[in-house]
Every structure is written in structure tokens, then in C-alpha cells.
Amino acid sequence: MATHPDNLRARLEERGELLEATRLRYRALEKMLRAFFWKDRVRANLELLREVALAQPQVDTTLDAVARRAAVEGWPRRSAPMVLLAEVARLRGAVAAAVERRLIAKQKPALLGEALLKLEEEVLDAGPLLGRRLWIQAVEILPRNLQELRAACAAGEVFERVFKRPAAEGALPFDAVEADEVRRALLVADKALEALWSRLERFDGTGRVSAFLEKRMKRAPVRPPRSGPELLLHAAFWHDLARARLRALLESRLSPVMPREEEWPELLGWLVVREGSARVGLPTSEVLSEGRAGLLEVAAEVAALSRARPVGPWNEEAAWVRLWTAAQRAKSETGADAERLRESLRLFIRLRGQGQTPARLFSSGRPELAGLPGGQTGREPEDLPGLVQRAREAAGQPRTGRVSG
Structure with missing residues (x-):
């Protein structure tokens, strides 16, 4: 049994709003494309052209779906939804024909949305009239x-x-x-x-x-x-x-290591989590290898000890354990960042620490560094775990041979 015409528009649901908006856009666009100075008209209304182009796949799908439903349910030809459907289909054909005439390209896109975007390119490629402002x-x-x-x-x-x-x-x-x-x-x-x-x-x-x-x-x-x-x-x-x-x-937060820009997104969340618990390690990802993550962990620990005296409860031994554990992850890392980190540790070892004061342990700008000879304490180890162990001993911790976890 056919649906009463008064109920047909309600059965279109949100698709009716799309078709109404499309009808208005098609009318305006088709009128612009028929104008004598059509390029100037289109150039001044490129947002409309792009709106039609971007919505075209959804419009085509809606037209097909509504036409099939109307055929199955036997909608009256003179009902408002069928009149709307017919007018949108007619205007679509008119717009497609106008775009076909205006396009210069020999190989013209088959889909109307793509053809509209191609027309936008050609209009912009043609350039503005002389004297147009920037x-x-x-x-x-x-x-x-x-x-x-x-x-x-x-x-x-x-x-x-x-x-x-x-x-x-x-x-x-x-x-x-x-x-x-x-x-x-x-x-x-x-x-x-x-x-x-x-x-x-x-x-x-x-x-x-x-x-x-x-x-x-x-x-x-x-x-x-x-x-x-x-x-x-x-x-x-x-x-x-x-x-x-x-x-x-x-x-x-990571000096002396210089984080790469592609690493920034990976580091932001970790730094926030680290504020609450310094024990949280930096996870690996497609951007961060195991060694690179360990190197950044070492840098974060060194920078935290270098900035200022810790506030509140602080466990120095736990900090050295975290530093040595991170150094183990970064043991195989090479390059400028790794060398800067090793040099920061060597500077502290040459200072022989300042008792058990954790503040500014690794700051290279301290006045005490002036005039210190490089080999004052003998040859330091080259690997990061070894340098961390020597730095721990220089800070006044017991010489236990290895940092225990």
C-alpha cells in the first residue's frame, strides 16, 4: 500500500535536508557557470564550489537510495519528496554539463566531485586579473x-x-x-x-x-x-x-640531549607521568628504539638532578638506581647526544661531587669547573653504566662495585 504523501517527507529523514541544501547549491553554481564572466564569479565563490564537490559523493549515494526506495514503495510522482528528487537530479545534470563545457583538460574526470575540484584548479591556475591585491x-x-x-x-x-x-x-x-x-x-x-x-x-x-x-x-x-x-x-x-x-x-627537561622533533609527541605524555612517578620508564615505539629511550631516560634523570635541590621526600639511592638502569638501556647508543651525556657525567666525576648534595650535580656552568685538568682522577670508563657508577661513587656513595637494583 502506498505511503500517504503527508508522511513521505518525514520518511526522508535527514536525507531531505541534504537534498534541500544541494538544490540551493546546484542552482547557485549552475547560474555562475552560465555567466559570461564565469571565472570571476567562480573565483569569488570558491567555497561554494568546494562545498558542492566535497558533498557530491554523499549526494550521489542519497539520490540512488531515495530513488530505489520510492520505486519499491510506490511514492506518488507529484508528492513533495519526488518533486525534490527530480529537481535535484535535473540540476545535477545541468551542473555536470556546465562543468564539462568549462573544463579545459583533455582528460576530464568522470565523477562530478572530482571534475569540480579540477575546475577549481584551472580557475586558480588562470590567475587573477592585473591589479588584484595580494x-x-x-x-x-x-x-x-x-x-x-x-x-x-x-x-x-x-x-x-x-x-x-x-x-x-x-x-x-x-x-x-x-x-x-x-x-x-x-x-x-x-x-x-x-x-x-x-x-x-x-x-x-x-x-x-x-x-x-x-x-x-x-x-x-x-x-x-x-x-x-x-x-x-x-x-x-x-x-x-x-x-x-x-x-x-x-x-x-632533557639537557644535554637534544630531542628530535619527531620524538616530541612521544615525550610529552611521559614527562607528565614522570612528574608523579619518576620510576615510570619511557616506552619504545616506532620512533624511539630501546637505546634511544634509555638515553632520554638518563638525560631526564641528569637534568632533574641538575636543575635544583629536590623538594619534599627524596631517595638519593633510588635516583642512582634509576640512572644506572636507564644507562643500561642506552649502553649501545652512539652519536652526539650520547657523547654530550657522557661528558656531563665525566665533568661530575672530575668534581668528585659535593658530599651528598643532589642539587645541580651535573651542571657544566658551575664556577668550580674553571681550570680543572681533564685527567685529574685517572681514566674514566667510556660506557654509560660505568660512568654512572663512577659518578655515584664520586657523590659519596659506598663503593659497592655495581649499583644494585
Whole structure:
């Protein structure tokens, strides 16, 4: 039995809203493509063109699904849903024919969504009219509904929320949840911003637009972003500021080792956890090998002993055990970071410690280091576990031969 026409629109559910919105977009786009100065019209409305292109796969699926359901259930031809379905299908054909006429490429995409994106490329490749201002060009090249722009803005919001507020000296600026947000935002922002600058380079033949935006992105945003270029500048500013803050933070927490940028996401959460329990080791991953993780653990222990005198309960013997255990993980590591860490331990051994004072044990900037000969205490061991053992003995601990765990 056929469904009553009054109930047909309700049975479309959310697909009815999609078809209504698509009908309006198709009408506007088809009118622009028929205009005499169609390139200028499209250039001024690239966001609409991209909106249609991005939604096209879902629209095609919806049209097929609704048509099949209407045939099975026998919907009346003059019912509102069938009229809507027919009009959207007609406008889709008109838009597809107009895009076919306007495309210059010999090999034209078969799918309408891909053809629309190809048309966008051709319009931007044609370049603006002479005398167009740089900001107008930037707005044309960076429509607000670019997926990469949305991703960069989402990451920028995380950076702004975490790094805009003041943080206590020496404290981490985020908790465990925020550290995970920053970690994911870094990965998203790096890819998104790289894609956006590549897009600018692709469609900015003179390079003037890119240079103009690169110069402006160093300024702190003073108002909410609205246009595509403003969104890019906002995201780029907070991304750069977050990277600078994180670089300074990681260097202070892991000196003398210099963490690589691809290691930053792995280290943020661990540093937060380590604030509560220094016994938590750094796990390995695709980025961090066993030796590299151990090297960073040693650096964290050395930096913690170098920054300031510990506050509250502190077990010096446990700290030396953690240091030696981490050194065992990093025993086979070589390179500049490993050598800087060994040199930091050698400097402490030459000082012979300062009793059992844990504060600033390994600081290379201490005035007592001036004029000390390199071989004052004989030849030190070359491996990290051996250097840790010698440093422990120099700090005034018993000479037991090996640090016991």
C-alpha cells in the first residue's frame, strides 16, 4: 500500500535536508557557470564550489537510495519528496554539463566531485586579473572550507588554549589530558600547514602572496579570524609559538640531549607521568628504539638532578638506581647526544661531587669547573653504566662495585 504523501517527507529523514541544501547549491553554481564572466564569479565563490564537490559523493549515494526506495514503495510522482528528487537530479545534470563545457583538460574526470575540484584548479591556475591585491588573491586561494584549513584551525585552538595561559616557573604547562591533545595537535598541524603552504606555492605563481602571509604570521592575532588567510595566520602563529615553548621545555627537561622533533609527541605524555612517578620508564615505539629511550631516560634523570635541590621526600639511592638502569638501556647508543651525556657525567666525576648534595650535580656552568685538568682522577670508563657508577661513587656513595637494583 502506498505511503500517504503527508508522511513521505518525514520518511526522508535527514536525507531531505541534504537534498534541500544541494538544490540551493546546484542552482547557485549552475547560474555562475552560465555567466559570461564565469571565472570571476567562480573565483569569488570558491567555497561554494568546494562545498558542492566535497558533498557530491554523499549526494550521489542519497539520490540512488531515495530513488530505489520510492520505486519499491510506490511514492506518488507529484508528492513533495519526488518533486525534490527530480529537481535535484535535473540540476545535477545541468551542473555536470556546465562543468564539462568549462573544463579545459583533455582528460576530464568522470565523477562530478572530482571534475569540480579540477575546475577549481584551472580557475586558480588562470590567475587573477592585473591589479588584484595580494589579500584578495589569498582569499581566493584559501577558501574557508578547505579540509586542511579546518584541521590546522582545530590544532591551533588546542595550542592557544594550552600555551596562552601563564604557567608556574619550572612546571609543565599541561596535564596528562592536555598533553595528549597537544601530541595529536602537533601531528595534525604539521601535515595540514604543510599542505596549505604547498597549495599557496602551487597557485601563487609570483610567490608574492606566500611571502606576504609568511611576514604577517609572526604577528599575534588581535581579533577572531574570519577569512581563509586569517584562519591560516591564526593557526600558523599558535603552531610556531607552541613549537618554541615545547622546544624550550624539552631542552630544559632533557639537557644535554637534544630531542628530535619527531620524538616530541612521544615525550610529552611521559614527562607528565614522570612528574608523579619518576620510576615510570619511557616506552619504545616506532620512533624511539630501546637505546634511544634509555638515553632520554638518563638525560631526564641528569637534568632533574641538575636543575635544583629536590623538594619534599627524596631517595638519593633510588635516583642512582634509576640512572644506572636507564644507562643500561642506552649502553649501545652512539652519536652526539650520547657523547654530550657522557661528558656531563665525566665533568661530575672530575668534581668528585659535593658530599651528598643532589642539587645541580651535573651542571657544566658551575664556577668550580674553571681550570680543572681533564685527567685529574685517572681514566674514566667510556660506557654509560660505568660512568654512572663512577659518578655515584664520586657523590659519596659506598663503593659497592655495581649499583644494585
